[in-house]
Amino acid sequence: MARLHTVTGERFGYLNAGSGLHAPTWPEAFGLMLGALLDDAARWGTPVPDADVRAALARHTDALAEVTTPVLVHGDLWAGNLFVEPTTGELVGVIDTERSLWGDPLYELVGADQMGTRTAPATVLDGYASAGGAFALDTVAGRTRLQLYRLYLSLVLVIEIAPRAYTGDWIGPHRATAERLVRGALDVLLGR
Structure with a gap:
């Protein structure tokens, strides 16, 4: 992760230039990405707390603005994607x-533990630091992001x-866990 995050870009957002999900600042790019995701939910008839999500983003734009250098983030670095x-x-x-993008290195920690709530295992944080990287986990803005x-x-x-078109017995528990994580993040971000 630390080596990957030494690669910087010229703009924030998804790597695919044709996606339109990129901008000169991280708050703008992240807002475009989140807006497109909410549009997808409406298009596919997936109920999500749209108003709460938009309120959380609006409330914490300043925390996103602290990210000023777009770094290469894989976004899905868990054990199954590593050889x-x-x-x-x-x-x-x-x-x-x-899910790769130009953004905040902190984004990587969530991608590495998508169904969890922990920040990261100590071994990951220690390895990142020993390779010269530093996460902003000791700041309010970093924890908010x-x-x-x-x-x-x-x-x-x-x-x-x-x-x-996912199918199988795993869908119900998967959806329930993801929805619980959405609610948990919103509770923190909206101070509930």
Whole structure:
């Protein structure tokens, strides 16, 4: 993660220039991304707390504005997307870059633990620091952004069920967990 986050870009938002989900500032780009996600929810008939999500974003734009350098963020760096050489433990490959963007390094922590609520395992934070990286977890704005990213990715997990036509017994518990994470993030962000 720390090495990846040394790569910087010229704008914030998704890598695909054709998506239109990019802007010169992180608050603008994140707002476009969140707005597109809420539009997808409406298009696919997925109920989400749209007004609360928009209120949380409006309330915390200043926290997002603290991010001034767009860094490369994978957005889905969990163990299943990493190839490791079994005898040496060396990382030899990374897959599944569909959620990659130019943004805040903190976004990576939520992508690495999409169905959880913890900040990150101490080993991840220690490894990141030993490689020269630093997360803004010791600031109110940093913790707020982490909740915004938890909200965003949890909404993705709820909304993508319909267009991806997911099926199986796992859908009910998956949806329930993602919806719980949405509510939990909103409770923190809206001071409930």
